[in-house]
Amino acid sequence: MTQTGDTGAPLFAEPQFPSPSTEEGDADLSVAETASVPETVEAADSDADAQVLTSSENEEDSEPDPNLIPGGRSKDVLEFLARQLVEDPDAVEVDVVPAKVGAKLLLKVAPEDMGRMIGRKGRVIQAVRVVVRAAAARDKTDAVVEIVD
DSSP, X not given: OBOSSOSSOBSSOOOOOOOOOOOHHHHTOOHHHHHHHHHHHHHHHHHXXXXXXXXXXXXXXXXXXXXXXXXHHHHHHHHHHHHHXXXXXXXXXXXXXXXXXXXXXXXXXXXXXXXXXXXXXXXXXXXXXXXXXXXXXXXXXXXXXXXXX
């Protein structure tokens, strides 16, 4: 952009900053000392990054906690959902059978509530399975839900 009377002159000039003055305290720093400061900062950053990477790698590679009950959280979630969906919540039973990777959850409901639990075209039980699998994933396991007569 140029002003109307000038040809080629910019409308706004670049700001001019005063150059830093060298005081007696600044003159004591040598070039080697100032060059070493960024290197130590970069080295500290790379060490911190390495620690973060190793801790996240350890979490992913580690196996599930052996002190956890297999399928504990997913069993509680399945039992809660089933009790909310059926008419007779006292008849709901969930049995846990340990499997290789996770747990197999066997759901027992009253015969009158079987259709309610399955839903039209199996949509309700599929939704319950998805939620239970998500709960099992928090324990880093897998869960399979089956309805038992």
